[in-house]
Amino acid sequence: MTVAPKEGRAAYFSLAGLVEGARLAAPVMPGMVIFGAAFGALAAQKGLTLLEAVLMSSLVYAGASQFVALEMWSDILTLGGIVTLGLVTATVNMRFILMTAALRPWFGSLPAWQSYPSLFTITDPGWLIAMHYHSKGGRDASILVGGGLAFWLLWIASCVPGYLLGAMVTDPKRFGLDVIMPTFFVVMLVPMWRGARAAIPWAIAGAVALLVAAIVPGWWFIIVGAIAGSVAGGFIDER
Amino acid sequence: MSADPMALLAIFVMATMNYLMRAAGFWVMAHVPLTLRMRRMLEALPGSIVAATVLPIAAKGGLAATIALAAAAAAMAWRGNSFLGVAAGVAAAALVRAAGIP
Numbered sequence: 332m333t334v335a336p337k338e339g340r341a342a343y344f345s346l347a348g349l350v351e352g353a354r355l356a357a358p359v360m361p362g363m364v365i366f367g368a369a370f371g372a373l374a375a376q377k378g379l380t381l382l383e384a385v386l387m388s389s390l391v392y393a394g395a396s397q398f399v400a401l402e403m404w405s406d407i408l409t410l411g412g413i414v415t416l417g418l419v420t421a422t423v424n425m426r427f428i429l430m431t432a433a434l435r436p437w438f439g440s441l442p443a444w445q446s447y448p449s450l451f452t453i454t455d456p457g458w459l460i461a462m463h464y465h466s467k468g469g470r471d472a473s474i475l476v477g478g479g480l481a482f483w484l485l486w487i488a489s490c491v492p493g494y495l496l497g498a499m500v501t502d503p504k505r506f507g508l509d510v511i512m513p514t515f516f517v518v519m520l521v522p523m524w525r526g527a528r529a530a531i532p533w534a535i536a537g538a539v540a541l542l543v544a545a546i547v548p549g550w551w552f553i554i555v556g557a558i559a560g561s562v563a564g565g566f567i568d569e570r
Numbered sequence: 571m572s573a574d575p576m577a578l579l580a581i582f583v584m585a586t587m588n589y590l591m592r593a594a595g596f597w598v599m600a601h602v603p604l605t606l607r608m609r610r611m612l613e614a615l616p617g618s619i620v621a622a623t624v625l626p627i628a629a630k631g632g633l634a635a636t637i638a639l640a641a642a643a644a645a646m647a648w649r650g651n652s653f654l655g656v657a658a659g660v661a662a663a664a665l666v667r668a669a670g671i672p
Contacts, residue, residue: 383573390584397584417587425615427588432599439596510638515652516624517639533614540622540623557622567614
């Protein structure tokens, strides 16, 4: 089933679009279930209660920052730790700024009470699918929201069995479970490769982060390294 | 089912920061256009975050973690499948440790 895009420029919502959005998201779902379960398993290992893990998946709903939070978990149960966590979370998810900026021409025609809640459902794959649909002339905002809600339910549901399995593993290092977060990050980096020139900021980010990690305790290396790479990217002219 | 108050606060802070990031780009575009420089900075950001997070963790994690990350990157470059990439990384870490390397 496909939904024919309506004529005109204004965005709109439809029930059929919600279903279609979820259908377009289907190819990514197995991967999402695996990562949701991996998050649950790691959360159990790091000493979160099941309720805390489920709350984090449902309210935060951003895999990369959730994995980073688990890495930091033992350090954050102080006010200072939570401030650091907030800054690291913002840094890791600053990429959403560019993603939702790109949604303005499409979602901008909706009333604010519809567009702003819709932004909660943004995920990397959901955004990509919706932008592809929009580039072909589609204007149905429910494509983004339908995919985002389907991912959200799966993300929460997959956390629970992952948590229960993870709680049974007594030695996570033996099964390599402790490297899930960094491997997940590396795997995200590979499709971003656009040649050596575009990777210069990454190298700067990595070098600065290594330096900061060596001299400053805590998790500042993520913030300082990422911002150094980002600023470098802003000053490198692409040709 | 229980939750620690500090953990709840941490989750609430994370949720707020995330929603602010999700709303910020959309909000900003209604008021000022993103400059080319800002756009390039944001484009360089995702890869920079990955590099800044992974390299220090790999350096701290020792040889097993480094081999695991290399295996994950190789599997991902070979097949382009993110699940396979993570599975390769986790399996490599388990194998290397089974061989007695920390």
